[in-house]
Amino acid sequence: MTKTIKQIQQGLAQKEFSSVEITQQYLDRIASHNSAINCFITVTDELALQQAKKADAVIARGDARALTGIPLAHKDIYCTDGVRTSCASRMLDNFIAPYDATVIEKFKLDGAVMLGKTNMDEFAMGSSNENSFYGAVANPWDFERVPGGSSGGSAAAVAASLAPAATGTDTGGSIRQPAALCGISGIKPTYGRVSRYGMIAFGSSLDQGGPLARSAEDCAILLQTMAGFDPRDSTSIERPVPDYSEALNEDIGGLKIGLPEEYFAEGLDADVAKVIETAIEEYRKLGAEIIDIQLPNLNLSIPVYYIVATAECSSNLSRFDGVRFGHRCDNPIDLEDLYKRSRDEGFGDEVKRRIMIGTYALSAGYYDAYYLKAQQLRRLIKQDYENAFEQVDIILCPVTPEVAFKQGAKTDNPVSMYLQDIYTLALNLAGLPGMSIPAGFSQGLPVGMQLIGNYFDEPRLLKVAHKFQQATDWHLKTPEIR
Amino acid sequence: MAAWETVIGLEIHAQLATESKIFSGASTAFGAEPNTQACTVDLGFPGVLPVLNAEVVNMAVKFGVAIGAEITPISVFARKNYFYPDLPKGYQISQFELPIVGKGQLSISPEEGVSKLIGITRAHLEEDAGKSVHDAFPDQTGIDLNRAGTPLLEIVSEPDMRSAKEAVVYARKIHTLVRYLDICDGNMQEGSFRCDANVSVRPMGQEELGTRAELKNINSFRFLERAINYEIERQIDLIEDGGKVTQETRLYDADKNETRSMRSKEEANDYRYFPDPDLLPVAVTEDDIERIKASLPELPEQKRQRYIDNFGLSDYNAELLTASRETAEYFEQALAQDGGQASQLANWIVGDLMGALNKSDLEIQQSPVTPEMLAGLLQRIADNTISGKIAKQVFEAMWQGEGNADDIIESRGLKQITDSGAIESLIDEVIAANPDQVEQFRAGKEKVLGFFVGQIMKQSKGKANPGQVNQMLREKLK
Numbered sequence: 001m002t003k004t005i006k007q008i009q010q011g012l013a014q015k016e017f018s019s020v021e022i023t024q025q026y027l028d029r030i031a032s033h034n035s036a037i038n039c040f041i042t043v044t045d046e047l048a049l050q051q052a053k054k055a056d057a058v059i060a061r062g063d064a065r066a067l068t069g070i071p072l073a074h075k076d077i078y079c080t081d082g083v084r085t086s087c088a089s090r091m092l093d094n095f096i097a098p099y100d101a102t103v104i105e106k107f108k109l110d111g112a113v114m115l116g117k118t119n120m121d122e123f124a125m126g127s128s129n130e131n132s133f134y135g136a137v138a139n140p141w142d143f144e145r146v147p148g149g150s151s152g153g154s155a156a157a158v159a160a161s162l163a164p165a166a167t168g169t170d171t172g173g174s175i176r177q178p179a180a181l182c183g184i185s186g187i188k189p190t191y192g193r194v195s196r197y198g199m200i201a202f203g204s205s206l207d208q209g210g211p212l213a214r215s216a217e218d219c220a221i222l223l224q225t226m227a228g229f230d231p232r233d234s235t236s237i238e239r240p241v242p243d244y245s246e247a248l249n250e251d252i253g254g255l256k257i258g259l260p261e262e263y264f265a266e267g268l269d270a271d272v273a274k275v276i277e278t279a280i281e282e283y284r285k286l287g288a289e290i291i292d293i294q295l296p297n298l299n300l301s302i303p304v305y306y307i308v309a310t311a312e313c314s315s316n317l318s319r320f321d322g323v324r325f326g327h328r329c330d331n332p333i334d335l336e337d338l339y340k341r342s343r344d345e346g347f348g349d350e351v352k353r354r355i356m357i358g359t360y361a362l363s364a365g366y367y368d369a370y371y372l373k374a375q376q377l378r379r380l381i382k383q384d385y386e387n388a389f390e391q392v393d394i395i396l397c398p399v400t401p402e403v404a405f406k407q408g409a410k411t412d413n414p415v416s417m418y419l420q421d422i423y424t425l426a427l428n429l430a431g432l433p434g435m436s437i438p439a440g441f442s443q444g445l446p447v448g449m450q451l452i453g454n455y456f457d458e459p460r461l462l463k464v465a466h467k468f469q470q471a472t473d474w475h476l477k478t479p480e481i482r
Numbered sequence: 483m484a485a486w487e488t489v490i491g492l493e494i495h496a497q498l499a500t501e502s503k504i505f506s507g508a509s510t511a512f513g514a515e516p517n518t519q520a521c522t523v524d525l526g527f528p529g530v531l532p533v534l535n536a537e538v539v540n541m542a543v544k545f546g547v548a549i550g551a552e553i554t555p556i557s558v559f560a561r562k563n564y565f566y567p568d569l570p571k572g573y574q575i576s577q578f579e580l581p582i583v584g585k586g587q588l589s590i591s592p593e594e595g596v597s598k599l600i601g602i603t604r605a606h607l608e609e610d611a612g613k614s615v616h617d618a619f620p621d622q623t624g625i626d627l628n629r630a631g632t633p634l635l636e637i638v639s640e641p642d643m644r645s646a647k648e649a650v651v652y653a654r655k656i657h658t659l660v661r662y663l664d665i666c667d668g669n670m671q672e673g674s675f676r677c678d679a680n681v682s683v684r685p686m687g688q689e690e691l692g693t694r695a696e697l698k699n700i701n702s703f704r705f706l707e708r709a710i711n712y713e714i715e716r717q718i719d720l721i722e723d724g725g726k727v728t729q730e731t732r733l734y735d736a737d738k739n740e741t742r743s744m745r746s747k748e749e750a751n752d753y754r755y756f757p758d759p760d761l762l763p764v765a766v767t768e769d770d771i772e773r774i775k776a777s778l779p780e781l782p783e784q785k786r787q788r789y790i791d792n793f794g795l796s797d798y799n800a801e802l803l804t805a806s807r808e809t810a811e812y813f814e815q816a817l818a819q820d821g822g823q824a825s826q827l828a829n830w831i832v833g834d835l836m837g838a839l840n841k842s843d844l845e846i847q848q849s850p851v852t853p854e855m856l857a858g859l860l861q862r863i864a865d866n867t868i869s870g871k872i873a874k875q876v877f878e879a880m881w882q883g884e885g886n887a888d889d890i891i892e893s894r895g896l897k898q899i900t901d902s903g904a905i906e907s908l909i910d911e912v913i914a915a916n917p918d919q920v921e922q923f924r925a926g927k928e929k930v931l932g933f934f935v936g937q938i939m940k941q942s943k944g945k946a947n948p949g950q951v952n953q954m955l956r957e958k959l960k
Contacts, residue, residue: 233531234531319572
């Protein structure tokens with residue numbers, strides 16, 4: 001049951017199994033293990049089998065497309081027509097989306113089967129998946145530990161083989177960090193590469209959808225379907241989508257890999273650092289040139305991020321007011337009561353905290369000092385990367401300072417939780433693509449390695465990750481689940 | 483008692499006449515069943531995103547070019563955050579720091595021969611909100627989001643107006659302009675053209691502005707004038723009684739002709755404006771501006787000047803004829819029908835036609851007397867078939883739907899008597915009946931001539947050609 005998308009594609013093509021059979025196998029695994037892992041909020045078993053049956057007919061006709069009959073799980077942040085889309089919030093516990101997100105629509109067009117909607121931090125705000133109205137998600141490698149967040153449900157589902165691959169979204173590391181903590185591969189594309197239409201917004205200028213899968217090869221296959229210009233998203237970019245799978249076969253000789261000294265500084269766990277160093281050696285062996293670089297403004301990324309993301313979310317989440325959809329308090333006495341109680345009851349603590357920070361940052365008299373300043377610093381951070389990419393092709397660094405931590409370990413200290421994302425969120429501020437792939441283990445837990453590419457350089461990113469996975473077998477390790 | 487000076491600035495919301503909304507494909511047609519013209523974008527559903535309707539940018543630039551304003555090369559949409567049930571997203575997408583249209587100006591003529599420049603601070607694009615419906619359900623408020631997302635151009639003037647009259651003249655001029663440009667239907671009843679007035683007073687000669695009140699809910703020019711005048715008086719009375727004007731928003735109540743406090747500055751929202759990350763900045767190039775400039779129709783100002791220069795119209799008539807696109811079209815259509823002298827035609831339109839339209843509360847495009855019919859009437863005056871006085875009767879009959887001028891002249895037998903034999907016998911009769919007056923005239927009392935003319939015209943039921951009567955009468959009385 002540890003099949004990759006690539007293997008399922010081949011199995012379906014060679015009639016080793018049908019889509020209904022493979023879909024049923026995943027549904028069975030979900031039935032056995034989801035209660036312990038809690039990675040699905042909604043399992044759409046009937047719909048999945050219907051879609052699988054249709055897919056089998058399409059395959060029999062010889063009309064199969066890239067993903068026809070392949071079961072996938074979707075983060076519960078993507079709107080799915082006729083299916084509850086909760087964003088892991090009480091606010092949307094009753095919300096049945098009336099339309100499909102562009103990403104979902106594209107998967108449907110390519111014939112994919114939807115197994116269900118995965119758990120996440122509420123409105124994608126968190127790094128441990130502990131901020132979910134539907135409860136925390138267990139890390140398949142150690143059920144007492146967190147899977148990371150916010151796409152924790154998607155990462156855990158793939159790591160535990162409850163789905164061969166899943167979609168996620170990444171605002172400050174929400175694909176890369178859980179992929180790292182769960183020992184799988186994930187890519188956050190360049191901002192504008194994947195349509196945000198139908199992806200419930202957290203930080204609009206930072207949010208980007210992408211896949212979580214067992215290998216870089218699978219990420220390439222899924223990104224092929226997800227990427228592309230969408231006239232319904234003004235920030236998506238009109239630019240042809242290259243053939244990502246084709247690119248995997250290209251050579252990486254002469255590749256220049258940059259190691260930013262700021263990422264290997266204080267705060268990085270020594271064991272994790274050792275794993276990354278071994279991975280760097282592997283690249284040296286593959287013929288890459290390793291170059292030390294600087295990203296001097298990296299230390300600004302946490303404060304800048306927590307102004308920009310919270311400011312945008314404070315406004316994005318205003319539409320959840322109990323008037324048209326979502327949670328509405330009982331018997332409101334007047335309009336203000338309706339707003340206050342609906343929002344107080346509907347949102348969890350972390351969401352409220354970020355709405356308050358963002359509201360403050362945008363307030364009259366504070367705007368210049370916070371939001372405007374943050375936007376200026378954001379440009380500096382972006383410049384650092386632009387300078388770095390004049391010297392190197394790829395930047396390599398850790399994804400997280402440490403391996404998966406115990407549930408509850410950081411819930412009382414938001415700032416230590418925010419520090420989890422120190423290596424990931426600068427990318428979102430710059431809009432650059434980044435990947436996380438398994439690089440080894442520390443204390444029996446997976447360690448992820450981050451690869452950062454230049455704008456729209458996803459082909460190279462995927463290729464560099466793929467070469468590592470051809471040379472090593474870290475990505476093939478799976479947790480034992482009883 | 484001090485003399486007071488009034489200071490007025492206007493914020494005009496012109497609804498742009500697009501087929502679809504500013505950020506969605508939903509229709510903008512007025513009057514549909516509640517919530518039938520609101521898609522998921524207008525309803526602010528989770529996950530949806532706005533996409534700018536390119537037509538609104540064209541329209542805004544048209545306006546900017548027409549008032550000679552600076553067009554911002556890169557303008558930015560911003561979110562104006564506040565909670566209200568008819569505002570689905572919890573923010574309105576508007577423009578704040580970088581509006582599409584910058585500084586411009588408009589010349590107005592509040593009185594004949596007086597002209598004054600009114601500064602326009604800016605004009606920016608934004609989406610309209612929905613409507614709260616308070617009378618549809620007992621104890622509950624309904625929300626109709628059909629209007630949500632309708633494109634608006636908010637035109638903000640400098641505080642350059644000094645009386646309600648000037649404000650009305652300015653507002654009318656903007657109204658005329660947006661309709662000429664075909665960017666707004668100007669329908670005030672349906673809310674397509676709305677005026678908010680910022681009004682303050684200060685002692686004559688004082689530099690510093692007084693505290694202002696913002697008047698809202700004004701849906702006609704008449705109400706605009708009344709609301710401002712009421713507010714001026716209220717503020718002066720307040721100050722003269724030792725009180726102070728507070729900065730606030732006041733609603734105009736047309737039924738009671740008064741303004742009432744809606745919210746004060748202290749209760750005002752902190753809108754927390756910031757650039758909308760869902761929308762790209764709007765770029766307008768020099769080429770775009772040139773292309774739009776070339777596509778502009780003749781503007782009212784140019785038309786007015788042309789009427790004066792080419793047709794010899796008076797300032798007053800030229801102003802009135804160009805006050806709306808439809809009136810100017812009426813005039814030009816009638817002129818094209820060879821309706822006689824332009825100035826005479828102008829007098830007829832400005833006088834009899836507009837009088838009749840006003841009395842019946844009709845727009846010129848609804849006039850029962852078409853430009854062709856009016857031209858037909860003027861031809862009959864020009865060729866002496868009827869006199870100007872009889873023409874009034876014919877016009878009245880045309881207005882009542884009795885047909886065109888020729889039909890009416892024929893059926894009512896109004897043709898002018900130009901047969902000198904017939905006129906002569908009329909003159910003879912009147913001279914014979916009034917020997918005393920004949921004596922007086924011959925004794926040098928010229929004025930009596932008028933009496934004879936009157937008598938003869940009366941006898942002929944106005945049909946005798948007055949010129950001929952005059953001439954022949956003088957001969958006879960010699």
